[in-house]
Amino acid sequence: MSVLTTEPGATPADEExxxxxxxxxxxxxxxxxxxxxxxxxxxxxGPEAIVLVLAAAGAHGLGFTLPVTLAIAGLLAxxxxxxxxxxxxxPDGGGSYAVARTHLGRRTSLVxxxxxxxxxxxxxxxxxxxxxxxxxxxxxxxxxxxxxxCLAVLVLITGVNLRGIVESARAFIVPTVVFVCSILVLxxxxxxxxxxxxxxxxxxxxxxxxxxxxxxGALLLLKAFASGCSALTGVEAIANAVPSFRVxxxxxxxxAEVALGAVLGVMLIGLSVLxxxxxxxxxxxxxxxxxxxxxxxxxNWGFYVIQFATMILLALSANTSFGGLPVxxxxxxxxNYLPHVFALKADRQVHRHGVLALxxxxxxxxxxxxxxxxxxxxxxxxxxxxxxxxxxxxxxxHWRGERGARWRGKAVLNGLGAxxxxxxxxxxxxxxxxxxxWLIVIALPLFVVAFETVHRAYARIGERLGLGRxxxxxxxxxxxxxxxxxxxxxxxxxxxxxxASLGDEVRAVTVCYPDAEDRAQTHALERAWAEWNPGVPLxxxxxxxxxxxxxxxxxxxxxxxAEPGTRVTVLIxxxxxxxxxxxxxxxxxxxxxxxxxxxxTRAVICRLxxxxx
Numbered sequence: 001m002s003v004l005t006t007e008p009g010a011t012p013a014d015e016e017x018x019x020x021x022x023x024x025x026x027x028x029x030x031x032x033x034x035x036x037x038x039x040x041x042x043x044x045x046g047p048e049a050i051v052l053v054l055a056a057a058g059a060h061g062l063g064f065t066l067p068v069t070l071a072i073a074g075l076l077a078x079x080x081x082x083x084x085x086x087x088x089x090x091p092d093g094g095g096s097y098a099v100a101r102t103h104l105g106r107r108t109s110l111v112x113x114x115x116x117x118x119x120x121x122x123x124x125x126x127x128x129x130x131x132x133x134x135x136x137x138x139x140x141x142x143x144x145x146x147x148x149x150c151l152a153v154l155v156l157i158t159g160v161n162l163r164g165i166v167e168s169a170r171a172f173i174v175p176t177v178v179f180v181c182s183i184l185v186l187x188x189x190x191x192x193x194x195x196x197x198x199x200x201x202x203x204x205x206x207x208x209x210x211x212x213x214x215x216x217g218a219l220l221l222l223k224a225f226a227s228g229c230s231a232l233t234g235v236e237a238i239a240n241a242v243p244s245f246r247v248x249x250x251x252x253x254x255x256a257e258v259a260l261g262a263v264l265g266v267m268l269i270g271l272s273v274l275x276x277x278x279x280x281x282x283x284x285x286x287x288x289x290x291x292x293x294x295x296x297x298x299x300n301w302g303f304y305v306i307q308f309a310t311m312i313l314l315a316l317s318a319n320t321s322f323g324g325l326p327v328x329x330x331x332x333x334x335x336n337y338l339p340h341v342f343a344l345k346a347d348r349q350v351h352r353h354g355v356l357a358l359x360x361x362x363x364x365x366x367x368x369x370x371x372x373x374x375x376x377x378x379x380x381x382x383x384x385x386x387x388x389x390x391x392x393x394x395x396x397x398h399w400r401g402e403r404g405a406r407w408r409g410k411a412v413l414n415g416l417g418a419x420x421x422x423x424x425x426x427x428x429x430x431x432x433x434x435x436x437x438w439l440i441v442i443a444l445p446l447f448v449v450a451f452e453t454v455h456r457a458y459a460r461i462g463e464r465l466g467l468g469r470x471x472x473x474x475x476x477x478x479x480x481x482x483x484x485x486x487x488x489x490x491x492x493x494x495x496x497x498x499x500a501s502l503g504d505e506v507r508a509v510t511v512c513y514p515d516a517e518d519r520a521q522t523h524a525l526e527r528a529w530a531e532w533n534p535g536v537p538l539x540x541x542x543x544x545x546x547x548x549x550x551x552x553x554x555x556x557x558x559x560x561x562a563e564p565g566t567r568v569t570v571l572i573x574x575x576x577x578x579x580x581x582x583x584x585x586x587x588x589x590x591x592x593x594x595x596x597x598x599x600x601t602r603a604v605i606c607r608l609x610x611x612x613x
Contacts (some may be wrong), residue, residue: 011039025246025309028096033173035241038320039260040176040236041313043183045130046231047275048288053224055282058182061220062281068224069272073265076232078417079388080261082395083239085410087253089398093327094523095240096387099394101335103401107448110337112390114447116240116328118440119383120321123233129152129369131315147371151363175231178261179309185304186296187270196278196295199447215397224284231268231383234317235260236391237493240324298463336453336458382440384434385425392418450545475499477567479503481560482603484552484572484593485510485538488528491610495573496536498608503569511551512540512568548589549596556601571595571605576609 026034033309050068053060083095090098100109128150136143237441238257245252271292274280278295282288293306326342330351333343341353369376394416399411428436462468481503483495492508499506508529512522522540531537552570560568573592575582594605 004393014112021442025249026244026252026256027246028252028255028259030173031238031241031252032259034244035170035175035237035256035320036260036264036324037176037313037317038127038237039232040090040234040262040267041127041317042231042233043264043271043312044287044289046228046268046383047271048271048282049230050224050228050273051280051282051288053227057220059279059281060151060281062275064221064224065275066269066272069227069268071225071270072228072231075229075417075420076235076261076265076268078413079232079235080257080418082255082392082414082417083236084257084304084397085395086239086391087242087257088250089395090239091242091250092239093242093244093331095324095328096391096394097328099391099398101564102117103394104390105349108390110448110451111444113328113332113337115237115386117325117383118443119380119387119446119458120259121358121361121365122319122326122376122380123593124154124321124358125365125369126380127314127316127318128157128362129376130316131311131313132290132371135315147366150366150371154318154359154363154366157318157322157566158317158355161319161355165315169197173315178305182302182306182309183267183271185302186293187267187274190277190296190386191270192298193277197298198294199291208416213399218227222423222427223431225345226431228425228592229385229421229424229428230380231264232321232388234473236384236387237320237324239259239445241327243327244323289470290590295332319441322355325358326351329354329357332451335448336455338454339409349496353552362526378437379440380451382425382437383444384423385428388421389418389425392421392573405487439505466505477571478505478563479567480507480563481550481571482556482559483508483536483568484570485525486589487525489530491573491575492532494610495571498535498606499536499569499571502571502606503567506536508536508538509541509552509555510538511543511548513543513546547590550600552578552593553596553600556597556603560601560603566605569606571606572596573608576611586602 037425047065047069050065050072051062054064054068057064060064088097088190090102094100096112097109102111119278129146132146132149132153135149136146163425174243188206238260242249242253245256271289274292274296275288275411278292280291280295283291287611290303290307290309297303297306329338329342332338333340342351342357345351365376395414396411396418399407399414433441479502483500483506484497485492485495485508496506496508497569510522510525512518526538526540534604538556541555543551556568556570560566570593572590572593577585590607597603
């Protein structure tokens with residue numbers, strides 16, 4: 001008898017409410033920290049990507065850095081506005097996959113899903129290798145161990161995410177705040193500088209600026225725009241992970257999305273203004289961001305703070321994928337396009353199988369690339385542009401279908417975004433095709449085919465199980481239970497007791513081999529069985545080829561054929577040891593019998609575990 005006690009004067013309302021899992025979900029602030037690392041870290045390579053392309057046109061070309069960045073910032077505003085609407089329209093997450101599934105059809109939604117999966121996986125690999133590259137640049141002695149460093153960072157991030165997305169968000173708040181504040185301080189101080197305070201970082205390095213180019217063509221500007229759009233990767237991550245936010249999740253996710261767009265836009269524009277203000281030239285071996293820190297803050301402790309903050313955030317920006325991809329995999333599993341195991345959650349609201357799958361594939365990419373960022377970068381960002389375009393087109397159809405207030409303006413905005421991101425996808429693919437982008441062109445349809453294959457398999461299973469249909473009323477069939485035995489023990493007794501409770505008739509069988517020694521053992525078992533007299537017949541089954549499972553399977557088939565309408569069950573008794581290592585001491589006879597019966601008959605298989613503890 002138990003007695004429940006409470007404090008005097010306590011009421012049910014004072015009691016602790018049941019845990020609904022909300023404490024393991026994200027607020028707007030922690031969501032920004034957990035899901036925006038990819039986008040925030042992109043300021044380390046986005047402006048540099050623009051400058052490297054425009055450098056082909058010489059100093060005159062670098063003058064277009066700010067206009068190109070403003071165009072990218074305009075596209076960023078369009079994407080943020082669009083994904084803010086996606087969050088409201090699709091609160092279950094999924095981003096472009098959810099939009100396409102509703103408005104563009106099944107096949108297009110799978111293309112969107114495939115592009116997102118590729119982008120998330122590549123983001124992890126690129127982020128980790130880029131962060132480790134920054135570390136090895138500061139400490140060249142570690143260069144030969146960069147692959148092991150990459151794998152160590154990946155294991156660390158995976159472990160944090162297996163603890164729960166809230167724990168990972170809290171762990172990453174400080175690096176995110178330090179990085180963003182450092183960049184903003186760099187920009188503000190730089191705006192008050194009329195000239196660089198230091199050029200020590202770039203001293204002695206070879207400039208990659210073209211000497212004789214004077215004209216800037218439309219194709220070059222388009223290529224610079226497409227390269228700079230790599231800074232937009234990660235904008236969709238919050239929309240993909242809406243279910244990870246606390247209630248009201250839509251409002252919190254929208255706030256985090258707007259904050260992400262505002263902070264990212266300010267940093268991109270501010271850095272581009274400083275690039276033009278200081279007339280920086282790209283040089284080999286030194287990043288543009290490092291030159292800006294040197295020019296604005298000087299070659300002092302502030303310079304190193306920004307370098308280390310950049311290094312840490314690049315490595316940790318892989319967390320964006322760990323926050324968004326498991327939710328996407330859950331949606332795909334729920335729609336029968338991936339194994340259902342990806343829809344399961346652990347006790348901390350973690351899609352553990354999605355996290356582990358992402359870590360495993362990313363580790364494979366790291367090993368494939370040898371921890372080299374340049375091997376992976378040509379593959380990066382193509383998938384996200386495909387997803388952007390599909391989401392924008394889907395939202396245009398969404399507005400046309402709703403026809404609510406100001407729907408035309410919203411549709412035009414999304415249509416413009418679709419054109420811009422679509423053109424960017426084509427340009428990036430074309431310019432990077434020979435550098436490895438062809439792998440993405442091949443991988444996308446392969447992923448779609450894989451999704452379709454899984455879906456068809458689940459459809460066949462559902463048809464055979466009669467899912468969605470009301471089955472016939474249950475009825476009781478006559479049942480025969482067959483128990484394989486090899487000797488007399490408590491295990492044999494427990495097996496016969498269980499079999500008697502399962503069926504109308506119980507039969508014990510033992511496999512006999514032709515060897516003299518084995519025949520003697522069989523005769524000894526028969527004598528002991530007769531002496532025990534359990535009321536169950538013992539039937540010897542001859543095995544000329546010394547196989548164990550086939551004679552039992554053959555007897556099961558004979559029984560089923562001789563007694564039509566009788567349900568045959570094979571009950572296999574097995575010992576479950578106290579220690580895990582003791583399983584190595586077992587002969588696995590139960591598994592052999594189960595495999596043979598499952599493969600050659602339609603009998604029900606029941607494996608009885610006898611615990612030694």
